[in-house]
Amino acid sequence: MTHDHDLVLRPTAAQREAALNPPPGRTGGDLVVETLAGLGATTVFGLPGQHALGLFDALRRSDLRYVGLRVENNAGFAADAYGRITGEAAPLLLSTGPGALTSLAALQEAAAASAPVLAVSSQIPTAGLGGGRHGYLHELPDQSASFRGVVKSVHTVRTQSQIPSAIAAAWESALTAPHGPVWVEIPQDVLLAETLIPVVTGGDAFPEELPPRPELTAVAAQLLATAARPAIIAGGGVVRADAAGKLRQLAERLSAPVVTTFGGKGAFPWTHPLSLQSWLEDRHTTDFLEDADVLLVVGSGLGELSSNYHTFKPRGRVVQIEADLGKLESNHPALGIHADARLALQALLETIEEPREDTSAPERVREVLAKVRARIDGQELTLEQDLLASIRRALPSRAPSFWDMTILAYWAWSAFDPRGANTMHSAQGSGGLGYAFPAALGAAVADPTSPVLAVSGDGGALYSVAELATARQYDLNVTWLIVDDGGYGILREYMTDAFGETTGTELTRPDFVALAESFGVPGVRTSPETLAEDLTKALAAPGPSVVVLPAVLRMFAPTHVPG
DSSP: OOOGGGOOOOOOHHHHHHHHSOOTTOBHHHHHHHHHHHHTOOEEEEOOOGGGHHHHHHHTTSOOEEEEOSSHHHHHHHHHHHHHHHOSOEEEEEOTTHHHHHTHHHHHHHHHHTOOEEEEEEESOGGGOSSOOOOOTTOOTTTTHHHHTTSSOEEEOOSGGGHHHHHHHHHHHHHSSSOOOEEEEEEHHHHHSBOOSOOOOOOOOOOOOOOOOHHHHHHHHHHHHTOSSEEEEEOHHHHHTTOHHHHHHHHHHHTOOEEEOSTTTTSSOTTSTTBOTTOOSSHHHHHHHHTOSEEEEESOOOOTTTTTTTTOOOOSEEEEEESOGGGTTSSSOOEEEESOHHHHHHHHHHHOOSOOOOTTHHHHHHHHHHHHHHHHHTTOOHHHHHHHHHHHHHSOTTOOEEEOSSHHHHHHHHHOOOOSTTOEEESTTTOOSSOHHHHHHHHHHHOTTSOEEEEEEHHHHTTTTTHHHHHHHTTOOEEEEEEEOSBOHHHHHHHHHHHSSOSSOBOOOOOHHHHHHHTTOOEEEOOTTTHHHHHHHHHHSSSOEEEEEEOOOOOOOOSSSOO
């Protein structure tokens, strides 16, 4: 018997000739870009630096498209979004020490959101490795140690012959469920030295599949098929696995109401009769989920936000499907199924053949949403709801949106209809500022045919203003909505509620319209009444634009703290 892994692909005559007579002038940097191209990469993000010049010089001899940002962290956010939109591993090219470390917050967000990012960093020369204090520029005793607690895997290269295999292994790791960022580092001298290693002509790296154990899906199917009040929580794992269609099939077969987490926005149709939407920070939703006799949790670890700040206490059986082993049963005992969401949902669909009839489910969903609506309406928050409605009217249905950590985004997590899977993204995974605009740039690179919306507060916008130059340089179709309330609005509200006064929340900020125009980016100052019209015009115009909305917003009252 011949197994697939026993097959050896023999090189063609042309490949043998090329291998025996590689073209002159190639370096270790060429091995990097050749390997990336062989694996299927077409676009790389990054920022050059002294130790990485051999890598960036090799880009000149490649067909890879380079998109350079102004800050490494922003380049990481752009790569993160590119990976989320395309499902491909997004290469991120960085230099040693300060350049590498500046990317850490972006890589933390990619890890939290399971976005496949392949970071390739330079290192000090090989002679300086090992922890000695040699005094090289950018030297760290152990650079990779700074990343081990953030990324999925670390791959250290010491010789040119290791480059293709290390990058292929990292690529495979980034795209194996759960997706995530990976780290490769290569010394400066290895990147710069001329190489006699043949041109890298292939790069097969097949991510490992993560199927569910059949005995566990059999039990899960029995529990769900015989449940009296099943319900489903759908997380970001459903979106990353491109499993929204299978989730809908299963929910309809079970007549099971579905709530999506903030990371799972769009995993289930917003207006579906079984949709509880995303009102997780509401006690009415929490009560409903607690009352389920069988709760299926797919692609979520039921973390702080998804559990209404850990106030959620399920009374029924929990079935949890999760690709990240560290999240499996980490918050609640469950029938834990370590699997990719798509494969696990398919297994359940194949096992649960008979529809479970429950005509009361849509009515129970309507009752919960009505209670949520009554609670919100009782707080006189029409401005915030009107702004979300204006954005929804202006944004084309399938156009992606990227949201920073700002009050309007907190509203959007619960109240915004994304109109499709993999269309609404935010930094709620790790909660860092500055995500929206550079991430939107990465999405625009991934799909230049669609307009992209970024939403920031003025505080978060100040993290990213340098990337107005990037947006202009590459003429990217991104409209940046900046809600200017004169400070860190959500922190202002938190501190006022907790202490009665604020510290460090008020900001001096620029005239954002004039600032945008100084970069050659058109800007407009809008109002709540003209927002929909101004956003529609900006999104319809090619290239980048900025829309500034002066407004002070409020959050709806929480339900996870005593009233």
